[in-house]
Amino acid sequence: MAIRYDPDVASPEQSPADDHPRYDYGVFSFASKAEVLEKSKEYWNPGKTQFWIDSGVPLVIDRREEYFIYDMSGKRLIDVHLNGGTYNLGHRNPEVVQAVTVAMQHFDVGNHHFPSLARTALAEALVASAPAGLTKVIYGSGGGEAIDIALKTARHATGKRRILSIVKAYHGHTGLAVGTGDERFSKLFLSDNPEDFPHVPFNDLAAMEEALQGRDIAAVIMETIPATYGFPLPEPGYLRAVKALCEKYDALYIADEVQTGLMRTGELWAITKEGITPDIMVTGKGISGGIYPIACVLVSERCAGWLTEDGFGHISTFGGAELGCIAAIKALEICSRTETRSMVHYISDFIGRGLRQIQATYPDWFIGIRQNGVVMGLEFDDPQGAKYVMKHLYENGVWAIFSTLDPRVLQYKPGILLKPEIAEELLDRTEVAIGKAYREVRGLRGSR
Amino acid sequence: MSAFVDIPLEPAGVPHGRAMVERAEWAARAFATYDIASVRRIAMAAAQAGEAHARQLADAAVAETGFGVAEHKFLKNVACSIGIWNTYADDDYVSPVIDQARKIVEIPRPAGVVFALTPSTNPVATVMFKIMLCLLTRNAIIVSPHPYAKRCSAEAARVMRDAAIAAGAPDGCIQVLEEPSIPLINALMTDERVDVIVATGGTPMVRSAYRSGNPAIGVGPGNVPVLVDATADIPAAAARIVASKSFDNSILCTNESVLIAEEAIAERLQQAMKREGASFLDEEQVARVCGVIFEQGHFNTAWVGKSAAQIAEAAGIKVPKGTLILVAPFDLVVPEQVLAHEKLCPVLGWVTVPNAARGISAAMAVLRITGAGHSAAIHSEDPGTIMEYASRVRVLRVAVNVGNSLGSAGIETNLAPTMTIGTGFFGRSSVGENLQPAHLVNRTRIACNADARMPMPDFSGLDAWQAPQGAVPAYPLASNAAGAPAIEPRTNGRGDAATMAGDGTDELRDEIRRMVIEELRQIIKG
Numbered sequence: 001m002a003i004r005y006d007p008d009v010a011s012p013e014q015s016p017a018d019d020h021p022r023y024d025y026g027v028f029s030f031a032s033k034a035e036v037l038e039k040s041k042e043y044w045n046p047g048k049t050q051f052w053i054d055s056g057v058p059l060v061i062d063r064r065e066e067y068f069i070y071d072m073s074g075k076r077l078i079d080v081h082l083n084g085g086t087y088n089l090g091h092r093n094p095e096v097v098q099a100v101t102v103a104m105q106h107f108d109v110g111n112h113h114f115p116s117l118a119r120t121a122l123a124e125a126l127v128a129s130a131p132a133g134l135t136k137v138i139y140g141s142g143g144g145e146a147i148d149i150a151l152k153t154a155r156h157a158t159g160k161r162r163i164l165s166i167v168k169a170y171h172g173h174t175g176l177a178v179g180t181g182d183e184r185f186s187k188l189f190l191s192d193n194p195e196d197f198p199h200v201p202f203n204d205l206a207a208m209e210e211a212l213q214g215r216d217i218a219a220v221i222m223e224t225i226p227a228t229y230g231f232p233l234p235e236p237g238y239l240r241a242v243k244a245l246c247e248k249y250d251a252l253y254i255a256d257e258v259q260t261g262l263m264r265t266g267e268l269w270a271i272t273k274e275g276i277t278p279d280i281m282v283t284g285k286g287i288s289g290g291i292y293p294i295a296c297v298l299v300s301e302r303c304a305g306w307l308t309e310d311g312f313g314h315i316s317t318f319g320g321a322e323l324g325c326i327a328a329i330k331a332l333e334i335c336s337r338t339e340t341r342s343m344v345h346y347i348s349d350f351i352g353r354g355l356r357q358i359q360a361t362y363p364d365w366f367i368g369i370r371q372n373g374v375v376m377g378l379e380f381d382d383p384q385g386a387k388y389v390m391k392h393l394y395e396n397g398v399w400a401i402f403s404t405l406d407p408r409v410l411q412y413k414p415g416i417l418l419k420p421e422i423a424e425e426l427l428d429r430t431e432v433a434i435g436k437a438y439r440e441v442r443g444l445r446g447s448r
Numbered sequence: 449m450s451a452f453v454d455i456p457l458e459p460a461g462v463p464h465g466r467a468m469v470e471r472a473e474w475a476a477r478a479f480a481t482y483d484i485a486s487v488r489r490i491a492m493a494a495a496q497a498g499e500a501h502a503r504q505l506a507d508a509a510v511a512e513t514g515f516g517v518a519e520h521k522f523l524k525n526v527a528c529s530i531g532i533w534n535t536y537a538d539d540d541y542v543s544p545v546i547d548q549a550r551k552i553v554e555i556p557r558p559a560g561v562v563f564a565l566t567p568s569t570n571p572v573a574t575v576m577f578k579i580m581l582c583l584l585t586r587n588a589i590i591v592s593p594h595p596y597a598k599r600c601s602a603e604a605a606r607v608m609r610d611a612a613i614a615a616g617a618p619d620g621c622i623q624v625l626e627e628p629s630i631p632l633i634n635a636l637m638t639d640e641r642v643d644v645i646v647a648t649g650g651t652p653m654v655r656s657a658y659r660s661g662n663p664a665i666g667v668g669p670g671n672v673p674v675l676v677d678a679t680a681d682i683p684a685a686a687a688r689i690v691a692s693k694s695f696d697n698s699i700l701c702t703n704e705s706v707l708i709a710e711e712a713i714a715e716r717l718q719q720a721m722k723r724e725g726a727s728f729l730d731e732e733q734v735a736r737v738c739g740v741i742f743e744q745g746h747f748n749t750a751w752v753g754k755s756a757a758q759i760a761e762a763a764g765i766k767v768p769k770g771t772l773i774l775v776a777p778f779d780l781v782v783p784e785q786v787l788a789h790e791k792l793c794p795v796l797g798w799v800t801v802p803n804a805a806r807g808i809s810a811a812m813a814v815l816r817i818t819g820a821g822h823s824a825a826i827h828s829e830d831p832g833t834i835m836e837y838a839s840r841v842r843v844l845r846v847a848v849n850v851g852n853s854l855g856s857a858g859i860e861t862n863l864a865p866t867m868t869i870g871t872g873f874f875g876r877s878s879v880g881e882n883l884q885p886a887h888l889v890n891r892t893r894i895a896c897n898a899d900a901r902m903p904m905p906d907f908s909g910l911d912a913w914q915a916p917q918g919a920v921p922a923y924p925l926a927s928n929a930a931g932a933p934a935i936e937p938r939t940n941g942r943g944d945a946a947t948m949a950g951d952g953t954d955e956l957r958d959e960i961r962r963m964v965i966e967e968l969r970q971i972i973k974g
Contacts (some may be wrong), residue, residue: 266924
């Protein structure tokens with residue numbers, strides 16, 4: 001697609017000198033970024049559009065490649081939000097793009113009823129990659145649907161209805177998934193259902209056991225590291241103990257690996273670092289390669305019964321779309337490489353050290369680093385601290401997002417194929433932004 | 449799958465190859481901060497592992513390629529592992545060097561990612577050699593073996609990698625292409641993240657390394673004249689030439705190609721060489737042998753590294769038992785004479801000349817055909833003739849009174865021991881010496897004001913580098929798990945660097961040196 005402007009010389013908010021639209025994308029065009037923002041409010045989502053303008057992040061993503069996104073103004077940002085790991089392999093990863101481009105000469109979404117080439121191939125690859133005991137794969141079109149499938153599967157397998165999750169959990173916004181999460185997203189739509197979806201505090205084994213004792217829980221669902229809660233780390237041994245409690249009280253353990261899977265912790269699936277095999281495991285986001293939406297549920301033989309009893313039990317036109325399967329096969333292959341694993345260990349080590357150095361400069365402001373591989377939460381000493389840091393990072397060329405359910409914490413998620421020189425640049429920019437946010441927050445509070 | 453599409457695709461294997469380069473970049477960054485003690489520990493461990501597997505890998509190379517003599521390959525493998533370590537054990541390509549007089553401090557800085565192309569003829573030895581050079585200089589290396597020798601080459605790289613990692617080397621600092629292909633090699637040669645290409649192999653490959661746009665050290669082919677003049681110790685010369693020409697069935701590019709004998713001693717030399725295992729061919733036999741090993745004027749590579757007996761049999765010639773080389777006389781060194789070209793098999797060209805001056809002219813003619821910048825040998829007691837020979841023949845090393853195979857390769861002379869002969873400007877190469885560690889390092893120079901009134905800051909006692917703390921990179925344990933008894937993660941297959949402390953290194957080194965010298969002596973003599 002030909003885009004008729006040069007991002008290096010474009011000055012953002014100017015209108016074009018002639019009548020031709022400056023931003024021409026082939027099937028649509030805009031005269032200016034201002035026009036996009038205006039129409040975004042008018043036709044799409046006024047609340048969200050205005051929120052970002054008010055937050056000092058007036059971003060409309062235009063060009064994208066590797067770990068860079070470019071605002072319509074041409075401003076370049078290093079992406080360490082990655083849409084929760086969707087761009088784990090970078091934006092428009094050339095290998096994934098090539099795989100899907102080739103596939104489009106032959107495949108389309110496919111017919112969801114029939115056995116399929118690509119769905120079968122991906123399922124086999126996923127099972128081979130997964131902790132032992134996960135033997136079948138069910139597809140959704142996105143993470144929320146996949147979580148719904150996992151919860152329905154648990155209910156079918158156990159004959160129980162109640163699903164236990166942690167306080168401030170986040171597993172998506174679909175019918176069942178939204179019930180497992182914070183009421184921030186369920187009450188709005190009258191979808192909170194505390195009877196079927198009890199919540200217990202994170203890292204609290206006593207509360208977990210108390211909730212399970214009644215033996216009426218179908219499954220405990222856990223993100224291996226809760227992302228939207230700011231990546232608080234499970235205490236060593238906590239998840240293993242939860243799994244043991246599940247076994248004791250006949251509940252299933254569902255591992256939500258949407259943000260922690262695909263090598264982000266330095267192993268393909270973070271749950272294997274905890275030494276446990278879940279009954280059900282969900283992957284999404286990054287498995288799409290950021291190119292074609294898909295999410296997958298891996299289940300044990302015990303849980304897979306409904307697939308034999310009534311294979312039409314869950315129907316999804318786009319779930320397991322064949323083009324998505326092809327993107328996923330390639331994404332899984334890249335994530336699984338020895339080279340990739342080695343690089344994640346290097347990146348994790350390098351960024352971790354760099355952040356600790358920055359922390360030493362601002363010890364009473366940058367108060368914590370939660371890190372497991374390239375899954376990172378940066379804690380700041382202000383109830384809204386991460387929002388300030390996010391804004392200054394944006395101004396300094398980095399895109400990272402605050403944690404919705406704990407805005408003290410910045411989600412900081414470098415890509416798993418990050419190059420050394422970009423990692424260095426990222427740390428330079430981060431150091432400056434953290435310092436600026438520090439001075440701004442101090443100013444707001446009145447200095448010492 | 450691509451059968452039903454018609455869009456251009458990146459060839460299979462290339463994306464994985466690029467991933468190796470990316471990994472190597474991280475490894476190189478980490479390696480570039482290691483201190484000399486760590487580097488020595490790692491290089492020695494890799495060398496020992498290479499030596500321990502030298503025989504097995506020599507057998508594997510012969511089995512896979514069908515070239516050469518396992519016993520001689522064993523010798524080269526030893527020379528290129530522990531031999532290289534012994535040569536450079538006391539050298540330091542790592543620590544800053546202070547020159548008080550010039551008020552300059554030099555800080556060694558490795559190239560980074562070395563892309564190393566290795567040949568089928570000396571596969572394991574060249575892999576070991578280049579890995580050793582990279583370890584001594586803190587470079588990450590990606591070995592691209594010749595497809596004919598990919599299995600033994602990859603195994604050699606793995607053996608040294610495992611030992612290096614166990615001794616604390618950074619993960620990914622030694623990688624090898626398991627499935628080399630032309631598109632993959634081209635893609636990596638032109639990848640701008642490769643810092644230097646070190647190319648040993650055929651001319652087309654070396655030239656494409658130079659065309660890649662990346663810094664490259666490439667070497668050209670040889671075509672070695674050896675002059676024996678009237679002053680030479682004839683029995684000694686005969687023994688050395690036959691041993692050298694038969695060494696690994698002439699597979700080293702330093703093997704003698706054309707013997708130029710002064711007429712006064714030609715008959716004596718011939719008799720002496722016969723006693724050493726040379727078979728002199730008559731005119732008809734020469735034609736038959738040429739019919740076998742040359743095809744339309746070019747050396748047929750099917751005969752690379754094959755034995756004299758195999759060649760004689762194929763030519764239908766009866767030769768005495770114990771024949772090590774075939775000697776093919778001809779009259780004149782000219783391009784249309786196939787025997788004046790490089791022959792990587794134990795067939796030696798033979799011309800006689802009335803005097804040393806004409807011999808030098810003949811040697812110059814050999815080098816006009818091919819092999820410029822490479823090597824030549826001379827057996828002579830006359831310093832004037834040797835000087836004349838060395839200053840007129842277009843080569844960059846002249847081995848004197850020693851077999852050229854191991855002489856110009858630095859194993860039986862005090863040149864840098866090497867599997868890669870720099871052919872310099874004569875041979876269209878950037879390096880004119882035997883490839884050695886110094887070629888893979890640049891130096892940052894701290895240059896102080898020359899004004900005598902300005903004192904030079906005191907840099908003594910400062911080291912720019914550190915020993916790594918544990919495995920590199922550290923395993924990514926959760927940040928709240930530090931100190932906690934972690935669940936055993938899958939390991940990277942690396943050992944504990946701390947267990948490889950340097951105590952007793954010197955004694956061990958001396959012991960190894962003695963063993964190697966003894967081995968070399970026995971193999972060469974036997």
